[in-house]
């Protein structure tokens with residue numbers, strides 16, 4: 001999904017920010033990304049809650065931060081603010097990758113621990 005966002009952003013940049021089609025495609029992909037993130041994060045949080053993951057609160061806060069940044073970008077586009085789509089897409093991709101490295105890999109290590117009997 002983030003790859004689709006980057007593709008539209010690159011197309012937009014290729015036209016020096018003057019492609020309505022790329023702009024609309026980006027906006028549509030961004031809206032879809034938000035829905036996918038909500039579903040994915042909810043699944044992950046439910047899983048972590050059922051496993052009594054000790055860092056769930058921090059993990060949930062990072063999910064909220066990511067969703068907030070996607071929502072802010074969407075809002076900026078809707079109200080007609082000048083948005084650099086390429087920088088936005090790269091920033092969102094980097095933010096999500098950092099979340100995977102910092103937070104998701106941490107809980108994977110927790111889930112892979114042997115269960116005390």
Ligand SMILES: [Fe+2]
Pocket residue numbers: 041044059063099103104
């Ligand atoms: Fe996560």
